[in-house]
Amino acid sequence: MTTPVTSDAPARPRHVSIPTPIVPPKRRAPEEIAAASTFSGERRVLLAAPRGYCAGVDRAVVAVEKALERYGPPVYVRKEIVHNRHVVETLTEKGVVFVEETDEVPEGALLVFSAHGVSPAVKQSAEDRGLQTIDATCPLVTKVHREAVRFAKQDYEILLVGHDGHEEVEGTYGEAPENTTIVNGPWEVDQIEVKDPDRLVWLSQTTLSVDETMETVTRLKERFPNLQDPPSDDICYATSNRQAAIKKVAPDSDLVIVVGSANSSNSVRLKEVALEYGARRAERVDFAAQIDETWFQDAQTIGVTSGASVPDVLVGEVLRLLEDYGYGDVEEVVTAEEDIVFSLPKEIRKALQEVEANDDVGRGGRRRSR
Numbered sequence: 001m002t003t004p005v006t007s008d009a010p011a012r013p014r015h016v017s018i019p020t021p022i023v024p025p026k027r028r029a030p031e032e033i034a035a036a037s038t039f040s041g042e043r044r045v046l047l048a049a050p051r052g053y054c055a056g057v058d059r060a061v062v063a064v065e066k067a068l069e070r071y072g073p074p075v076y077v078r079k080e081i082v083h084n085r086h087v088v089e090t091l092t093e094k095g096v097v098f099v100e101e102t103d104e105v106p107e108g109a110l111l112v113f114s115a116h117g118v119s120p121a122v123k124q125s126a127e128d129r130g131l132q133t134i135d136a137t138c139p140l141v142t143k144v145h146r147e148a149v150r151f152a153k154q155d156y157e158i159l160l161v162g163h164d165g166h167e168e169v170e171g172t173y174g175e176a177p178e179n180t181t182i183v184n185g186p187w188e189v190d191q192i193e194v195k196d197p198d199r200l201v202w203l204s205q206t207t208l209s210v211d212e213t214m215e216t217v218t219r220l221k222e223r224f225p226n227l228q229d230p231p232s233d234d235i236c237y238a239t240s241n242r243q244a245a246i247k248k249v250a251p252d253s254d255l256v257i258v259v260g261s262a263n264s265s266n267s268v269r270l271k272e273v274a275l276e277y278g279a280r281r282a283e284r285v286d287f288a289a290q291i292d293e294t295w296f297q298d299a300q301t302i303g304v305t306s307g308a309s310v311p312d313v314l315v316g317e318v319l320r321l322l323e324d325y326g327y328g329d330v331e332e333v334v335t336a337e338e339d340i341v342f343s344l345p346k347e348i349r350k351a352l353q354e355v356e357a358n359d360d361v362g363r364g365g366r367r368r369s370r
Contacts, residue, residue: 027293030325039300044329045322046253047315048245048305050338054238056138057082057309059342060115061091063136066344067112068094070351076105077112078122079167081136082309083264085286102126110134115309116167117141119174134347140206140236141168145175147230151201152176157194159183159227161216162205166265169205185212189219201228206236207266207308209273210243238308239266241336243273246305249333251278253303255295258284259314260307267307279303288317296325 053061060081067075073095080088080098088098102125105111110132113122117137126133137145151158158180162169173180181192183202194200202220204213213235221227233240250256256274260267267284274282281299285291296302302322306315319330343349 033293033296033325036294036297038298041300042329043296043299043325043327044301044331045319045327046249046301046303047319047330047332048242048249048303049332049334050238050241050245050336051304051306052308052310052312052315054236054308054338055340055342056115056140056236056238059344060136060138061087063134063345063348064091064096064112065094066348066352067110067134068096070348070355071110075110075112077114078102078105078118079114079116080263081112081114083116083261083267084307084309084311085261086311086314087309102129102131105129105131108132112136114167115141117145117171118167119171121174122171134345136345137171138206138236139342140234141171143232144172144203144206144230144234147203147234148172148175148180151203152179155179156199156201156228157181157196159192159200159202159220160204161202161213162208163265166205168207168265172203172205183216183220186216186219189216189223192220192223194224197224198226200224200226201230203230204234205265206234207239207264207269208235209269210235210240211273211276212269236266236308237340238338239269241338242266242270242305242308245333245335246270246274246303247277248335249279249303249305250274250276250282253279253299253301254281255279255299255301256282256303256305257291257318258282258305258307259286259310259318260284261286261309264307264309267310270305270307274303274305285318287314288321291318291321293325296327302327 064075064081074097076097076099078099099105108130111126112134113136115136115138148158158176160172160180161183164182164184169182173182202217256279258267258270271282271284304318
């Protein structure tokens with residue numbers, strides 16, 4: 001538990017712990033791997049699309065970058081802005097300080113809330129400390145928060161399908177804790193106690209496996225036939241699209257490589273979905289350096305995808321490594337086109353407009369009305 005600050009001196013920020021990547025000490029030569037292969041014929045890569053950054057992640061990362069440009073370092077971020085080690089490490093080098101809780105931030109400093117969202121209690125804590133805040137919560141997560149508030153006001157009990165302890169679930173739960181029960185999976189359904197089975201609604205974490213979520217919901221409806229659905233699908237479009245793409249790739253893949261961090265729920269789900277839908281083997285890595293080249297010995301076809309918080313540069317590094325080992329034939333398997341873009345948080349938009357207006361005045365122009 002964090003010790004509250006009781007003096008004028010702020011608590012020393014604790015950086016989010018990022019373990020050192022596992023790097024093979026020395027790679028075996030491509031010729032050696034080829035000689036040990038259990039197959040003959042051309043090697044190929046099936047590159048799943050969509051993959052990588054979703055609109056909510058892009059919005060959150062750009063918000064932090066713009067905050068650095070506008071205010072300069074340090075910019076504090078509660079938790080990881082998105083669940084990706086490369087992103088966190090890169091922003092740390094630029095002057096971002098990642099903290100666990102608001103009481104680690106100096107009073108009056110700038111704090112960004114991550115894409116996963118926060119509870120009202122966290123927002124109140126930041127206000128009590130006089131922090132300037134930027135809310136980078138993904139708009140799709142905000143939608144679920146609003147649904148929780150609305151159903152709680154209507155005296156519904158909420159069955160929140162999600163992983164207990166995940167930041168997104170903590171934030172949604174915090175909107176209506178008295179009305180909400182977290183359901184981790186179908187195995188918990190039989191233990192759920194409710195006050196009124198006729199006033200129940202289910203909501204979900206946005207980054208879950210679509211199949212597992214619906215399995216849980218099916219079990220819930222078997223127990224509670226009058227359970228209501230949310231007004232719209234809570235699972236993020238990007239999560240659904242990436243899972244649909246890997247379902248298409250997996251049956252033809254001897255090995256699927258998922259690029260994404262261990263604490264990224266949607267990345268972990270991609271590995272599980274790949275195995276469930278026919279991949280002979282699936283591995284998750286943060287970086288190309290973590291790939292073990294001996295995996296290639298039994299893999300004529302390799303599927304590649306990445307979680308919704310993964311920048312393209314990391315997938316590019318994986319593809320370059322695969323090319324070194326003879327996987328130069330890359331076929332992109334496209335199952336959906338994504339064109340969704342979210343506007344930046346209002347706090348950043350306002351700050352950038354003020355800068356632009358001041359620049360106009362400095363150049364002798366008239367300040368534009370807003």
